[in-house]
Amino acid sequence: xxxxxxxxxIGLPKAASTSLQATLAASRxxxxxxxxxxPVLGGGGTKDxxxxxxxxxxxxxxxxxxxxxxxxxxxAHTLILSGETLSGGDPAGLAxxxxxxxxxxxxxEAFAIVRDPASWLNSMYAFRxxxxxxxxxxxxxVAAALKEGHGDFGATFAKWxxxxxxxxxxxxxxxxxxxxxxxxxxxxxxxxxxxxxxxDLLTEEEPRxxxxxxxxxxxxxxxxxxxxxSRDLPxxxxxxxxxxxxxxxxxxxxxxxxxxxxxxARIASRTRANDLFARTHWGENWNTIYAMPDPARLxxxxxxxxxxxxxxxxxVVESLSEQLALKRQSVxxxxxx
Numbered sequence: 001x002x003x004x005x006x007x008x009x010i011g012l013p014k015a016a017s018t019s020l021q022a023t024l025a026a027s028r029x030x031x032x033x034x035x036x037x038x039p040v041l042g043g044g045g046t047k048d049x050x051x052x053x054x055x056x057x058x059x060x061x062x063x064x065x066x067x068x069x070x071x072x073x074x075x076a077h078t079l080i081l082s083g084e085t086l087s088g089g090d091p092a093g094l095a096x097x098x099x100x101x102x103x104x105x106x107x108x109e110a111f112a113i114v115r116d117p118a119s120w121l122n123s124m125y126a127f128r129x130x131x132x133x134x135x136x137x138x139x140x141x142v143a144a145a146l147k148e149g150h151g152d153f154g155a156t157f158a159k160w161x162x163x164x165x166x167x168x169x170x171x172x173x174x175x176x177x178x179x180x181x182x183x184x185x186x187x188x189x190x191x192x193x194x195x196x197x198x199x200d201l202l203t204e205e206e207p208r209x210x211x212x213x214x215x216x217x218x219x220x221x222x223x224x225x226x227x228x229x230s231r232d233l234p235x236x237x238x239x240x241x242x243x244x245x246x247x248x249x250x251x252x253x254x255x256x257x258x259x260x261x262x263x264x265a266r267i268a269s270r271t272r273a274n275d276l277f278a279r280t281h282w283g284e285n286w287n288t289i290y291a292m293p294d295p296a297r298l299x300x301x302x303x304x305x306x307x308x309x310x311x312x313x314x315x316v317v318e319s320l321s322e323q324l325a326l327k328r329q330s331v332x333x334x335x336x337x
Contacts, residue, residue, distance in 0.1 A: 002035070002077045006098060006106045007195055010086035010160055014123040015113040015178050016187050017084035021046040022205035023188055024082060030201050037076035041069040052083045056093035067100050074102040087112060087156050091169040107171025110160045111194065113187055115178045116292050117151030117271045118264045124150075126212040126256040130243070132224040132236050138258030146270045154277040161281075175281050179291040213252035215309060216243060219316045226317075226326040239324055246316045 009020060024038045025046055031038055042065045043050030049069075054062030073079055081094075091108055098104060115123075125141045128134045134141060149155050157175065162168025174194060178187050192202045220243060228239055247253075278286040320326070 004103055004106045005078045006103050006108050007078065007080045008086070008094065008108055008110045009080075009082040009084075009191075010089075010110055010112050010157075011084050012087065012112060012114060012120065012156075013084040014120060014127055015084075015115045017082070017113070018046055019205055020113070020188055020191070021049075021082050021084075023202055024080060026203040026205055027201065030203070031080075034201060035076050036078040036080065036201075037073035038080040038082075039069040039073055041066050049082055052081060053085055053089060055097055056086065056089040056091075058093065063097065066097055070097070070101045070103065076102075079103050079106075087160065089159075091160055095169050107164065108169065110170050110173045111191060112157055112160070112173075112175045113178055113191075114153055114175050116290055117274070118259055118267045119293060121145055121151060121267065122257060122259050125258065126217050129217040129220045129224075129256075130212050130240060132220055132228040132231075132239060134221055135225045135229060137221070139263060142258075142263065142267065146267065151267065151271040152273050154273055154280075173281075175277075177282075177290045181289060181291045210244075211253075211255040213247055213254045214256045214258075215250070215252045215254075215313055216247045217256045219243060219246075219313050219320075222313070222317045223320055223324075223326065226321055228324065228326060231324075235324065239320060242320055242323060243316070246319065250312050250316070252312075 009017070011017065025048065028038055039049070041049045041051045041055075042062075051059075051062035051065040055066035070079065083089075086094075091110065094108060098106060098108075114120075121142055122138075124145075125134060125138050128141075136144070145151065153175070154161075157173065159168070160170055161173045163170050163172060176187055176190055176194070180187075180190070183190060186204065188202065188204050192199075220240075223239065223243070228236060231239075274286045278284060278289055282289045
């Protein structure tokens with residue numbers, strides 16, 4: 001049997017993770033014929049390794065599911081694990097899980113897909129908003145995120161970048177730019193090459209996530225302010241389905257953008273440390289490698305809501321508030337929002 005390998009995709013969220021996981025799931029038949037395992041650990045759809053993050057954090061139920069799933073891969077020489085939020089975990093937790101199964105002693109080869117911080121924060125905000133987890137407007141979200149160090153990839157991946165040679169747990173850590181100036185192939189194709197996979201081994205899937213319309217985002221934010229943010233997950237899932245149905249009825253099908261040149265420049269200034277991250281891992285400054293969007297072409301959509309747009313949003317918010325029994329917001333609360 002070839003030398004055993006453990007390949008771990010650790011994020012970022014909103015950086016082709018759903019497309020990658022869909023590709024990995026679709027490639028299971030080919031993997032099985034070539035000694036590669038991408039095990040089902042629990043969860044549905046493309047997120048069928050959902051227990052992995054909890055297992056690394058020490059959750060006993062998730063750990064048991066993960067250990068059992070990996071144990072089923074004894075005949076494989078390569079194990080693939082993927083979690084879009086694993087960057088926040090401790091690789092030592094994963095190493096201890098591997099010690100309980102057929103991949104004990106194997107070095108962890110960690111990989112991450114990174115985006116330019118401005119576009120990444122824009123996508124993260126839209127995603128959180130349509131989950132009814134954001135009540136703040138986009139500029140306030142950005143300010144809070146930058147204050148907490150989000151977008152500083154050296155800090156984000158510090159534990160995973162601490163390789164065995166430097167006294168850490170991981171055998172190697174490789175970040176890939178989502179959009180590269182020097183290689184215009186898809187990031188999944190580039191990742192497969194790094195993994196030494198043949199051209200026919202991966203069945204690359206198209207992106208799965210539906211773009212969030214700016215009016216949908218604003219309606220979701222207002223619903224979150226009415227108390228939906230604190231409701232349980234089933235209620236929020238029901239609300240999202242109702243909101244998506246309303247958005248389709250109104251023909252809301254644009255892509256959210258809250259960025260403008262000034263805000264983009266502020267984000268770039270606050271994340272200058274990514275130049276060091278890029279030089280460390282790519283040998284060049286960030287802007288030399290990453291294909292950045294043109295700031296001059298950025299403009300927030302519906303920055304000032306017209307009367308028709310405001311009426312549509314208000315109708316959706318009122319309708320869903322009634323269906324979900326949410327509290328009404330006073331005019332003073334609406335003005336503060």
